[in-house]
Amino acid sequence: MAKLEDIVSLCKRRGFIFQGSDVYGGMAGTWDFGPLGVALKRKIMQTWWKYWVEDREDMLGVDAAIIMNPKTWVASGHAATFADPLVECNECHGRFRADKLAKTAEGHDLSANITKDQLINAGIKCPTCGKINWGEVKQFNMMFETHVGAVSDETSVAYLRPETAQGIFTNYKNVVDNVYPDLPFGLAQQGKAFRNEISPRDFIFRCRELEQMEIEYFVHPNDWERIFTELLRDVHVFLEETMQLPANMIHEYEVPADDRAHYSKRTVDIEFDFPIGSEELMGIAYRTDFDLQNVARASGKNMEYRDKKTGESFVPHVIEPSFGVERLVMAVLSAAYHEDEVNGEKRTVLKLPEAFAPFRFCVSPLLKNKPELVEKARTVYQILRKKYGNVTWDDSGNIGKRYRKQDEIGTPKCVVIDFDTLEDDTVTIRDRDTLAQTRVKINEL
Numbered sequence: 001m002a003k004l005e006d007i008v009s010l011c012k013r014r015g016f017i018f019q020g021s022d023v024y025g026g027m028a029g030t031w032d033f034g035p036l037g038v039a040l041k042r043k044i045m046q047t048w049w050k051y052w053v054e055d056r057e058d059m060l061g062v063d064a065a066i067i068m069n070p071k072t073w074v075a076s077g078h079a080a081t082f083a084d085p086l087v088e089c090n091e092c093h094g095r096f097r098a099d100k101l102a103k104t105a106e107g108h109d110l111s112a113n114i115t116k117d118q119l120i121n122a123g124i125k126c127p128t129c130g131k132i133n134w135g136e137v138k139q140f141n142m143m144f145e146t147h148v149g150a151v152s153d154e155t156s157v158a159y160l161r162p163e164t165a166q167g168i169f170t171n172y173k174n175v176v177d178n179v180y181p182d183l184p185f186g187l188a189q190q191g192k193a194f195r196n197e198i199s200p201r202d203f204i205f206r207c208r209e210l211e212q213m214e215i216e217y218f219v220h221p222n223d224w225e226r227i228f229t230e231l232l233r234d235v236h237v238f239l240e241e242t243m244q245l246p247a248n249m250i251h252e253y254e255v256p257a258d259d260r261a262h263y264s265k266r267t268v269d270i271e272f273d274f275p276i277g278s279e280e281l282m283g284i285a286y287r288t289d290f291d292l293q294n295v296a297r298a299s300g301k302n303m304e305y306r307d308k309k310t311g312e313s314f315v316p317h318v319i320e321p322s323f324g325v326e327r328l329v330m331a332v333l334s335a336a337y338h339e340d341e342v343n344g345e346k347r348t349v350l351k352l353p354e355a356f357a358p359f360r361f362c363v364s365p366l367l368k369n370k371p372e373l374v375e376k377a378r379t380v381y382q383i384l385r386k387k388y389g390n391v392t393w394d395d396s397g398n399i400g401k402r403y404r405k406q407d408e409i410g411t412p413k414c415v416v417i418d419f420d421t422l423e424d425d426t427v428t429i430r431d432r433d434t435l436a437q438t439r440v441k442i443n444e445l
């Protein structure tokens, strides 16, 4: 199993992911994607969009504003209850999320309703100073506040959205009235969300600024159980076949009634064996008609859907598969990270699926001080760039160093132009995973 610090270090060294505002000493809970990281992240997001939206007849996309009418968050319940249990150590004044201070015997977080006395009776020590002297557990709202317009008073308060889901519910009526898709149908959205997490930690696993990919799938109330099972199966196909994450690192956790939102009749968390342990990668929740009824009440608008065949009118129920981009990036990196030995030397290699590797090919001349090799290599580079787009050029150091670097950034194939190329138009292709080197005609690349 890869260690988190090795992945963090590789991500920085090779330009995948940097601490946000690093040059100013950083900004806790924010991360910046560098040249290779943005390539990886975009490919993952595009793959998700293709699988869930473009390849399906029953899904449509939306892209809603991040700053929404503040009524949204009152109606959704976020203003009152989007909070984490905050507890302070009376000795060192460290602040922690009470439910994350320890794991239950089954390996899950403590209950979000845990009290100070329960923490003390369970002998839970402060992770910073080791003492047991907890203050009362308080609810800490995680929404970031801002002000809209020139006047900064309580009438101008707005929030950065803490989830993308509400941008879908607020667009449901416009889509139904104007596009009128057949039910069941899903609305999907990708975009930034903001949560003032009490303790952002574990690299990009828990950030304050994150990116989500969410679907609200609208169904007839009688169909939810069948459709929940079908969507859960699709989640597995997506993660295991399309994202190529190892099935044995993926676990289903049926969230017990006590830990579910009060309106949810079924929630399954998909956990992944991250280097920090088995933790939530994504979740799928049956949300009944809770959200649409809230919007109906707060807006005074009718949220009913009229069935095209039967004429029946009803407020649809909702099943929500919800993914975090950063957690999916972290899962892909954790599954890809390997260390092995080549010719007695330690090698670090990212065995990324070809579809997610920042570059599919690296092209280089065997020697960079031979103009005829460089010229030929540039020609091959241009051919591959036209064909595949994401191809990189490397003529630094010696060939061994270039292979090490390309292995670390996950480039599946290195193409090398040597003196034989000038004679017979063949090149060497070296495979990242098998290390096999084969000779191929340029026009067969």
Ligand code: ATP
Binding pocket: 195, 197, 204, 205, 206, 207, 208, 210, 212, 280, 281, 282, 283, 322, 323, 324, 325, 326, 327
């Ligand atoms: P957790 O229990 O880990 O705080 P959650 O249950 O609050 O997560 P949801 O509100 O269900 O998470 O959000 C849906 C998805 O968004 C999660 O499965 C996760 O992939 C992602 N996500 C949520 N919070 C964060 C965060 N702070 N940083 C990165 N990703 C996040």
